[in-house]
Amino acid sequence: xxxxxxxxxxxxxxxxxxxxxxxxxxxxxxxxxxxxxxxxxxxxxxxxxxxxxxxxxxxxxxxxxxxxxxxxxxxxxxxxxxxxxxxxxxxxxxxxxxxxxxxxxxxxxxxxxxxxxxxxxxxxxxxxxxxxxxxxxxxxxxxxxxxxxxxxxxxxxxxxxxxxxxxxxxxxxxxxxxxxxxxxxxxxxxxxxxxxxxxxxxxxxxxxxxxxxxxxxxxxxxxxxxxxxxxxxxxxxxxxxxxxxxxxxxxxxxxxxxxxxxxxxxxxxxxxxxxxxxxxxxxxxxxxxxxxxxxxxxxxxxxxxxxxxxxxxxxxxxxxxxxxxxxxxxxxxxxxxxxxxxxxxxxxxxxxxxxxxxxxxxxxxxxxxxxxxxxxxxxxxxxxx
Amino acid sequence: xxxxxxxxxxxxxxxxxxxxxxxxxxxxxxxxxxxxxxxxxxxxxxxxxxxxxxxxxxxxxxxxxxxxxxxxxxxxxxxxxxxxxxxxxxxxxxxxxxxxxxxxxxxxxxxxxxxxxxxxxxxxxxxxxxxxxxxxxxxxxxxxxxxxxxxxxxxxxxxxxxxxxxxxxxxxxxxxxxxxxxxxxxxxxxxxxx
Amino acid sequence: xxxxxxxxxxxxxxxxxxxxxxxxxxxxxxxxxxxxxxxxxxxxxxxxxxxxxxxxxxxxxxxxxxxxxxxxxxxxxxxxxxxxxxxxxxxxxxxxxxxxxxxxxxxxxxxxxxxxxxxxxxxxxxxxxxxxxxxxxxxxxxxxxxxxxxxxxxxxxxxxxxxxxxxxxxxxxxxxxxxxxxxxxxxxxxxxxxxxxxxxxxxxxxxxxxxxxxxxxxxxxxxxxxxxxxxxxxxxxxxxxxxxxxxxxxxxxxxxxxxxxxxxxxxxxxxxxxxxxxxxxxxxxxxxxxxxxxxxxxxxxxxxxxxxxxxxxxxxxxxxxxxxxxxxxx
Numbered sequence: 001x002x003x004x005x006x007x008x009x010x011x012x013x014x015x016x017x018x019x020x021x022x023x024x025x026x027x028x029x030x031x032x033x034x035x036x037x038x039x040x041x042x043x044x045x046x047x048x049x050x051x052x053x054x055x056x057x058x059x060x061x062x063x064x065x066x067x068x069x070x071x072x073x074x075x076x077x078x079x080x081x082x083x084x085x086x087x088x089x090x091x092x093x094x095x096x097x098x099x100x101x102x103x104x105x106x107x108x109x110x111x112x113x114x115x116x117x118x119x120x121x122x123x124x125x126x127x128x129x130x131x132x133x134x135x136x137x138x139x140x141x142x143x144x145x146x147x148x149x150x151x152x153x154x155x156x157x158x159x160x161x162x163x164x165x166x167x168x169x170x171x172x173x174x175x176x177x178x179x180x181x182x183x184x185x186x187x188x189x190x191x192x193x194x195x196x197x198x199x200x201x202x203x204x205x206x207x208x209x210x211x212x213x214x215x216x217x218x219x220x221x222x223x224x225x226x227x228x229x230x231x232x233x234x235x236x237x238x239x240x241x242x243x244x245x246x247x248x249x250x251x252x253x254x255x256x257x258x259x260x261x262x263x264x265x266x267x268x269x270x271x272x273x274x275x276x277x278x279x280x281x282x283x284x285x286x287x288x289x290x291x292x293x294x295x296x297x298x299x300x301x302x303x304x305x306x307x308x309x310x311x312x313x314x315x316x317x318x319x320x321x322x323x324x325x326x327x328x329x330x331x332x333x334x335x336x337x338x339x340x341x342x343x344x345x346x347x348x349x350x351x352x353x354x355x356x357x358x359x360x361x362x363x364x365x366x367x368x369x370x371x372x373x374x375x376x377x378x379x380x381x382x383x384x385x
Numbered sequence: 386x387x388x389x390x391x392x393x394x395x396x397x398x399x400x401x402x403x404x405x406x407x408x409x410x411x412x413x414x415x416x417x418x419x420x421x422x423x424x425x426x427x428x429x430x431x432x433x434x435x436x437x438x439x440x441x442x443x444x445x446x447x448x449x450x451x452x453x454x455x456x457x458x459x460x461x462x463x464x465x466x467x468x469x470x471x472x473x474x475x476x477x478x479x480x481x482x483x484x485x486x487x488x489x490x491x492x493x494x495x496x497x498x499x500x501x502x503x504x505x506x507x508x509x510x511x512x513x514x515x516x517x518x519x520x521x522x523x524x525x526x527x528x529x530x531x532x533x534x535x536x537x538x539x540x541x542x543x544x545x546x547x548x549x550x551x552x553x554x555x556x557x558x559x560x561x562x563x564x565x566x567x568x569x570x571x572x573x574x575x576x577x578x579x
Numbered sequence: 580x581x582x583x584x585x586x587x588x589x590x591x592x593x594x595x596x597x598x599x600x601x602x603x604x605x606x607x608x609x610x611x612x613x614x615x616x617x618x619x620x621x622x623x624x625x626x627x628x629x630x631x632x633x634x635x636x637x638x639x640x641x642x643x644x645x646x647x648x649x650x651x652x653x654x655x656x657x658x659x660x661x662x663x664x665x666x667x668x669x670x671x672x673x674x675x676x677x678x679x680x681x682x683x684x685x686x687x688x689x690x691x692x693x694x695x696x697x698x699x700x701x702x703x704x705x706x707x708x709x710x711x712x713x714x715x716x717x718x719x720x721x722x723x724x725x726x727x728x729x730x731x732x733x734x735x736x737x738x739x740x741x742x743x744x745x746x747x748x749x750x751x752x753x754x755x756x757x758x759x760x761x762x763x764x765x766x767x768x769x770x771x772x773x774x775x776x777x778x779x780x781x782x783x784x785x786x787x788x789x790x791x792x793x794x795x796x797x798x799x800x801x802x803x804x805x806x807x808x809x810x811x812x813x814x815x816x817x818x819x820x821x822x823x824x825x826x827x828x829x830x831x832x833x834x835x836x837x838x839x840x841x842x843x844x845x846x847x848x849x850x851x852x853x854x855x856x857x858x859x860x861x862x863x864x865x866x867x868x869x870x871x872x873x874x875x876x877x878x879x880x881x882x883x884x885x886x887x888x889x890x891x892x893x894x895x896x897x898x899x900x901x902x903x904x905x906x907x908x909x
Contacts, residue, residue, distance in 0.1 A: 002411065003411075004404070004407060004408035004411040004412070004417065004538065004541070006404065021670075021671055021674035021675065022667060022670040022671050022674060024667060024670075030423070049674065050670035050671070050673055050674045052666060052667070052670050052704065053704075054663065054666075054700055054704075055696060055697070055699065055700030055703070056696060056697075056700070058659070058660060058663070058696075058697070059660065059662075059663035059666070059696070059697050059700055059701075062656060062657070062660035062663030062664050062666075062667060062697065063663050063664070063666050063667035063670065064667060065656060065664060065667060066631060066654070066656070066663065066664035066665060066666065066667025066668040066669075066670075066671070067667035067668065067670050067671035067674075068667075068671075069654050069664070069667075069668065070629065070667065070668035070671035070672055070681075071671055071675060072670070072671035072674050072675060074667065074671070088657060089656070089657065089660060092656050092657055096654075096656070115423070116423060137444070164446075166420070166421075166423040167420070167446050168446075170400075170420055170421060170423060171418060171419065171420040171446070172403075172404045172407050172408065172417070172418070172419045172420070173407070173411075173416075173417065173418045173419075173443070174411045174416060174417065196629050196652035196653075196654060196668065197652060198626060198627050198628070198629065198651065198652060198679045200652075201626075201649065201650055201651050201652045201653070202647075202652060202653075203641075203642050203647035203649050203653045203654075203655075204653070204654040204655070205632075205638075205642075205654050205655035205656055206642035206643070206644040206645075206647060206655065207638065207639050207642055207643050207644060208644045209643070209644070212644060212645075267446050268446075269444075270444030270445060270446055271444070271445045271446050271447055273444050274444050274445040275445075348423065350447055350448045350450075351446065351447055352447045352448075352450060353445060353447060
């Protein structure tokens with residue numbers, strides 16, 4: 001049944017449908033509505049779970065980690081500074097191979113203080129060893145949440161479902177919530193092989209020296225690479241259950257034969273797709289939505305880029321002093337394709353449909369250097385331009 | 386696609402108004418999208434929210450820069466820079482005001498309807514919250530959606546006495562403005578990929 | 580009759596009278612107070628517990644992969660989050676309807692300093708967790724750096740004595756009062772010098788349905804600079820001088836204190852440890868610091884009413900529950 005739901009409200013319901021035993025979170029804009037909605041579902045008796053309202057994001061991640069280690073499905077959510085505060089725990093959770101799911105309501109990182117949407121937060125922890133899924137819309141975010149638990153528990157890898165803050169979390173749109181039966185049928189009850197259990201005591205998180213550490217890291221890397229198959233099957237199986245396919249690793253739309261492509265990540269993709277229609281005098285491009293960023297789907301990407309001459313990678317974060325993050329990785333992955341790389345929409349700057357011709361024009365210049373495409377240099381003193 | 390911008394002040398239920406409008410469209414089996422111009426504003430500060438209604442899925446996430454209509458919850462906001470910016474030529478403005486429509490049309494340079502939503506809300510709800518009355522008045526003027534769709538959206542959000550009062554409010558509000566006079570100002574419905 | 584003795588390790592284990600949650604064979608230093616304290620805590624906590632352990636000596640010496648000295652479920656996450664991880668474990672067990680008690684183990688760094696916020700949050704939220712702080716009064720795992728728990732005037736590698744300094748300039752944080760201010764059902768101090776008292780308190784804390792806190796004075800021969808065989812003596816002197824009062828607090832109220840019949844001068848405690856050696860130099864500043872430390876001890880004796888003729892603190896025949904039948908748990 002289609003309902004009119006705010007993104008956060010829908011995500012809260014999706015989380016509860018997955019029957020977590022423990023939810024721990026600390027409020028931060030724009031994640032707050034998700035946790036508020038879960039709290040209300042608990043207060044109303046709809047959700048039977050232990051809600052732990054902690055004193056920091058650091059503890060939010062730690063409580064969720066402890067709960068998952070002790071044998072309960074667990075959940076947390078955060079954004080921006082909160083992601084950075086929990087960064088140490090995020091690495092730890094992944095290193096311990098604990099199957100946890102969290103939402104990142106993507107938001108810029110200060111200074112300067114900014115509460116609006118970009119993806120600097122989740123990009124900053126891309127090396128934490130988590131699976132990262134970026135959602136183009138709220139329907140995909142709901143479906144990805146359910147899939148995330150299955151992926152996490154089958155691969156023993158934590159999954160971060162990234163949802164553009166405000167742009168998705170605070171947008172009301174028609175959404176289809178899965179039924180409890182659908183979710184229960186798809187997602188078996190939580191099972192974690194290394195659960196803490198007084199009958200079978202084990203020690204987790206031991207000291208590992210140089211004699212085994214590289215092997216531990218290798219196995220983590222390998223697990224992430226191997227998770228690609230699990231991510232694809234999780235999506236396919238969920239599509240069979242729900243009738244909705246949010247795309248596995250990535251999806252391609254627009255003109256499949258175009259020699260010019262644009263790759264984007266997160267909610268920007270919808271705006272670009274409509275912009276192609278709004279500018280009929282401009283060429284249609286091959287539009288690639290990168291849904292799974294970690295593990296980096298290099299083979300699928302090469303396949304999607306086959307026959308492309310030029311590709312613009314559009315992202316909502318960058319590495320100061322270097323340039324694009326996704327763009328740099330894409331460039332390294334698709335030899336033979338001229339890769340252009342732009343950041344847009346930083347700190348919540350509106351991404352209008354007009355960004356589409358701007359991207360195409362910028363690609364015309366042949367200058368493949370990274371740029372913040374929508375920067376207004378006139379706002380800066382001469383020496384900073 | 387019809388695009389709306391709702392201007393109000395923090396605490397006036399601006400976001401709720403936008404959500405209700407989009408929810409009403411979804412009730413009518415159409416596509417609706419609503420979101421606030423996210424800010425860090427506190428109570429009383431000028432705020433805005435956006436609504437899109439269409440017959441095809443809405444995928445764009447940009448703010449509404451060129452609205453077909455404006456709903457302004459407080460007449461004083463007409464003087465706030467940017468409130469009228471981008472309104473399409475011939476686009477309509479619905480203002481919560483005790484002023485006359487003629488005077489405000491002259492002032493804004495656009496067809497403007499003045500409607501005392503605060504008083505009506507006070508009468509029905511006992512609270513001076515203009516948002517629901519304005520939505521009903523807007524639907525009556527534009528016939529973008531039937532009033533029943535708004536009633537449906539309200540009944541998803543409210544219950545009991547509060548719902549009853551709101552339903553009588555929107556019925557009353559719809560009668561207070563000249564029905565259908567903005568109907569011709571709507572852009573032709575688009576077709577998929579059109 | 581043969582004089583040869585054959586020791587069968589399996590036999591020995593079977594006859595081992597007490598539950599050993601922390602097995603021998605770990606890599607702690609000779610005379611480690613923390614290792615002893617952890618062993619004592621688990622003897623009376625029993626097998627129906629799970630541990631969240633902060634980073635530190637205890638974690639490092641007990642679990643060099645692929646070995647582990649723990650016979651109970653044990654997880655180490657990070658330095659500063661033992662209380663939060665324990666809270667998560669407790670929430671999970673609650674949701675599952677399980678009865679195991681969750682313990683959080685941390686040193687003074689993980690309790691007084693970097694882990695302080697998580698401890699406070701866990702206590703405030705009322706999790707059914709026993710938090711045990713093994714206090715060896717400095718960052719021993721990283722090589723003896725000062726912490727919020729290092730006593731005034733003690734020398735560490737980051738609070739050395741020199742021409743301008745007499746060791747740590749600041750006071751030891753009064754952690755138990757801070758914990759008690761959370762109005763937790765039960766908080767207590769203990770030391771490895773009084774194992775019976777320690778075990779009794781562990782049982783009390785385990786039986787509390789809610790947050791409880793044990794602050795265990797745990798000598799570190801390496802960091803404090805005393806002979807390994809003197810750990811117990813040093814810890815006992817900390818109590819007998821009044822520098823480490825043995826108390827119990829319920830809901831923030833003082834409900835018990837181990838009396839000191841004949842308080843000893845603090846110098847008896849200090850002189851056994853190299854970290855205080857500079858206080859015995861012929862230097863007016865040293866004498867002043869000694870007076871200062873004596874005043875701190877006198878203050879403790881006064882505020883906690885430690886002078887008295889209650890039960891002999893050396894008496895170890897008090898309530899003493901331990902889980903027996905070692906082989907059962909092997």
